[in-house]
Amino acid sequence: EPEVTQTPSHQVTQMGQEVILRCVPISNHLYFYWYRQILGQKVEFLVSFYNNEISEKSEIFDDQFSVERPDGSNFTLKIRSTKLEDSAMYFCASSRLSDRANYGYTFGSGTRLTVV
Amino acid sequence: ILNVEQSPQSLHVQEGDSTNFTCSFPSSNFYALHWYRWETAKSPEALFVMTLNGDEKKKGRISATLNTKEGYSYLYIKGSQPEDSATYLCAFTADKLIFGTGTRLQVFP
Numbered sequence: 001e002p003e004v005t006q007t008p009s010h011q012v013t014q015m016g017q018e019v020i021l022r023c024v025p026i027s028n029h030l031y032f033y034w035y036r037q038i039l040g041q042k043v044e045f046l047v048s049f050y051n052n053e054i055s056e057k058s059e060i061f062d063d064q065f066s067v068e069r070p071d072g073s074n075f076t077l078k079i080r081s082t083k084l085e086d087s088a089m090y091f092c093a094s095s096r097l098s099d100r101a102n103y104g105y106t107f108g109s110g111t112r113l114t115v116v
Numbered sequence: 117i118l119n120v121e122q123s124p125q126s127l128h129v130q131e132g133d134s135t136n137f138t139c140s141f142p143s144s145n146f147y148a149l150h151w152y153r154w155e156t157a158k159s160p161e162a163l164f165v166m167t168l169n170g171d172e173k174k175k176g177r178i179s180a181t182l183n184t185k186e187g188y189s190y191l192y193i194k195g196s197q198p199e200d201s202a203t204y205l206c207a208f209t210a211d212k213l214i215f216g217t218g219t220r221l222q223v224f225p
Contacts, residue, residue, distance in 0.1 A: 004159065033212065043205065043215040056212060091160070093213075104150055104162035105213065 002026040006092050006108035013082055013115055021077045021111045023092030031095045032075045033105065034067065036060075036088040043091070049075065082115045089113075118142050120208045122216035129196050129223055136192045137219040139206030143187035150213060151180055151191055152205040160205060163191075196223040 005024040013019050025032050034046040047057040049067055066078045075094075079086055089112050093105040121140045129135050141149060148167045152160040164173040169184040177194045193200055203220045207213035 035213070035215075042217050043207075043213075045212045045214065048212055104165045106162070107152075107160045109157065109159040 002106070004092055004094055004106050004108035006090075006111050008111060009109065010112045011114070013113070015084060015115055016081050019079050019082055019113060021079075021090050021092075021113070023075045023077070023108055024073055025075055025092065025094030026106055027073070029094035029096050029106070031055075032067075032069070033093040033095075034077045035091045035093065035107075037091070038085075038088040046077070046090075079113075082113075084115050087113055087115045118208060118214050120206060120214050120216040122204075122206055122219050124219060125217065126220040127222070129221070131197060131223055131225050133196050133223075134192065134194045135196055135221065136190050137204065137221075139189045139191070139216055141187050141189070141206070141208040141216075143185060146184045146187075146208075148209045149182055149184075149189050150207040150209060151189070152207065154203045154205055154218070155201075163204075191219075193221075196221075198223045198225050 004026060007022045011019060032049040035043050036046055037043045045058050047061045047067055048055045064080045068076050089110045091110045092108045095105045123138050148165055150165050151163040153163050154160040164180045166182040171182040173180050180189055180191045182189045191204055201221055201223050203218040205215055205218045207215045
């Protein structure tokens with residue numbers, strides 16, 4: 001069964017450093033998403049991406065965040081200057097174009113980011 | 117602000133017990149309601165996507181119902197097994213998923 005792959009599974013970084021979280025979505029999916037869950041809180045939407053551009057982003061997704069699909073297979077989330085409150089589990093997800101309401105999203109297993 | 121609530125927050129049951137939990141969501145502008153099963157260190161796994169009022173879906177011992185007019189969905193597990201232990205997330209969707217807090221289920225042998 002096709003999977004969404006995320007790397008690394010766990011990243012520890014110092015406050016102020018840049019991090020790049022990587023995702024390989026399912027190959028025939030066209031919508032891509034990043035979500036995060038801070039420990040003990042709800043899973044929160046960050047950004048959706050379609051046709052090589054951001055289609056929607058949340059208030060959390062400020063200028064410190066960016067996404068890219070550099071080579072047609074990877075989908076990355078960059079945090080420019082990490083803060084302690086960025087510590088969370090970050091999930092990548094993808095969905096097919098025409099039936100994403102009916103088909104569901106496929107999630108990766110997440111990257112646990114710890115900012116120290 | 118769209119809010120999705122789940123209850124209870126956690127649930128402990130004995131193997132063999134049947135159980136159910138609730139997801140409440142905004143009843144206006146309904147598009148679809150998703151249920152996910154999330155085990156620690158694994159990907160959230162899609163269980164059901166429900167779109168029609170009165171929908172009832174089943175997958176093995178797990179089933180779900182949907183009431184879009186009053187804004188709730190129930191997830192039922194019949195004859196719980198230890199391997200059912202996980203967090204069950206519901207999510208309301210338009211262009212993006214808005215998740216509830218989840219119900220953490222623990223099934224004791």
